[in-house]
Amino acid sequence: xxxxxxxxxxxxxxxxxxxxxxxxxxxxxxxxxxxxxxxxxxxxxxxxxxxxxxxxxxxxxxxxxxxxxxxxxxxxxxxxxxxxxxxxxxxxxxxxxxxxxxxxxxxxxxxxxxxxxxxxxxxxxxxxxxxxxxxxxxxxxxxxxxxxxxxxxxxxxxxxxxxxxxxxxxxxxxxxxxxxxxxxxxxxxxxxxxx
Amino acid sequence: xxxxxxxxxxxxxxxxxxxxxxxxxxxxxxxxxxxxxxxxxxxxxxxxxxxxxxxxxxxxxxxxxxxxxxxxxxxxxxxxxxxxxxxxxxxxxxxxxxxxxxxxxxxxxxxxxxxxxxxxxxxxxxxxxxxxxxxxxxxxxxxxxxxxxxxxxxxxxxxxxxxxxxxxxxxxxxxxxxxxxxxxxxxxxxxxxxx
Numbered sequence: 425x426x427x428x429x430x431x432x433x434x435x436x437x438x439x440x441x442x443x444x445x446x447x448x449x450x451x452x453x454x455x456x457x458x459x460x461x462x463x464x465x466x467x468x469x470x471x472x473x474x475x476x477x478x479x480x481x482x483x484x485x486x487x488x489x490x491x492x493x494x495x496x497x498x499x500x501x502x503x504x505x506x507x508x509x510x511x512x513x514x515x516x517x518x519x520x521x522x523x524x525x526x527x528x529x530x531x532x533x534x535x536x537x538x539x540x541x542x543x544x545x546x547x548x549x550x551x552x553x554x555x556x557x558x559x560x561x562x563x564x565x566x567x568x569x570x571x572x573x574x575x576x577x578x579x580x581x582x583x584x585x586x587x588x589x590x591x592x593x594x595x596x597x598x599x600x601x602x603x604x605x606x607x608x609x610x611x612x613x614x615x616x617x618x619x
Numbered sequence: 620x621x622x623x624x625x626x627x628x629x630x631x632x633x634x635x636x637x638x639x640x641x642x643x644x645x646x647x648x649x650x651x652x653x654x655x656x657x658x659x660x661x662x663x664x665x666x667x668x669x670x671x672x673x674x675x676x677x678x679x680x681x682x683x684x685x686x687x688x689x690x691x692x693x694x695x696x697x698x699x700x701x702x703x704x705x706x707x708x709x710x711x712x713x714x715x716x717x718x719x720x721x722x723x724x725x726x727x728x729x730x731x732x733x734x735x736x737x738x739x740x741x742x743x744x745x746x747x748x749x750x751x752x753x754x755x756x757x758x759x760x761x762x763x764x765x766x767x768x769x770x771x772x773x774x775x776x777x778x779x780x781x782x783x784x785x786x787x788x789x790x791x792x793x794x795x796x797x798x799x800x801x802x803x804x805x806x807x808x809x810x811x812x813x814x
Binding site: 448453455459483489497499500501502536 | 650652654681682684686694699728
């Protein structure tokens with residue numbers, strides 16, 4: 425097991441309905457030292473890619489993206505889930521369904537912060553059905569920019585999001601891929617990764 | 620002017636209705652090198668404080684808080700604006716009115732991540748009327764924890780939030796305090812700080 429898989433086994437909690445709670449270190453309380461190691465690993469997996477910007481989505485992707493950005497020395501843009509009165513002018517938009525909150529959000533990025541010259545690394549904390557990721561890809565490509573890679577902390581390998589994204593030819597790197605988990609025993613099985 | 624005031628003058632845009640747009644470097648696109656300097660400055664201003672946790676609020680406080688946390692070597696907890704099905708058990712809650720979005724949110728922190736032993740540094744990007752900050756203070760003190768300090772990137776000195784917080788005796792450190800600004804000329808005047 426790698427460092428993130430070990431941490432998930434140690435502190436993650438398997439709940440009914442395919443819910444993996446990692447809120448003690450990833451997406452409510454955030455272990456910044458863990459995020460540093462994740463950032464180093466993303467840098468290693470995307471070595472040689474000409475990345476000039478990281479795109480994530482509020483809220484729980486922002487911390488991971490900002491720490492990772494130190495290792496790429498690039499700015500971070502986060503997609504917003506509601507139209508703020510502080511966003512003027514035109515925006516790139518996508519409709520995103522939230523597995524966690526069971527809602528549909530309009531996700532927007534100001535056109536000022538994505539252009540055809542951008543080579544974007546998309547980062548998020550979770551990949552399940554892939555709706556958020558599909559929306560971010562749509563936003564990047566709608567700007568004429570290029571998705572150089574996608575870095576995810578935890579992918580639910582038993583949901584279709586990851587396969588759909590890989591079938592489209594993107595370099596998708598999930599630091600931990602949960603193959604299956606049992607809410608009765610709490611047991612978590614990870615997909616072996618040769619990295 | 621300090622580094623943040625200079626950046627605000629360079630890239631901030633004054634809009635009608637007391638809106639200062641800093642979304643090119645602070646709260647939509649995020650300049651991580653700037654955040655590093657902000658984190659160093661927060662560490663300097665709160666030197667000697669026994670801080671063991673940083674609390675912020677989604678979404679635009681998270682990036683600043685996570686980079687600052689590297690300088691304090693502590694975890695970050697972010698208050699959530701909606702009740703997620705992934706938050707079980709009890710939460711500390713506060714009602715917070717958003718100046719930017721003109722909405723009232725229920726802000727929550729899981730009781731798992733705040734306790735009476737915690738010595739908390741609250742960090743956020745903006746301080747205007749102080750509603751968000753009052754809510755975070757209420758949550759920290761509701762947990763029996765102690766607010767060791769409050770670090771803000773940009774305070775609108777012409778709104779009452781900062782004065783109300785300081786009158787309550789908290790160490791509130793705003794890296795830039797806008798005394799007034801003119802949306803016709805774009806001119807911004809900062810409150811002098813002796814630091």
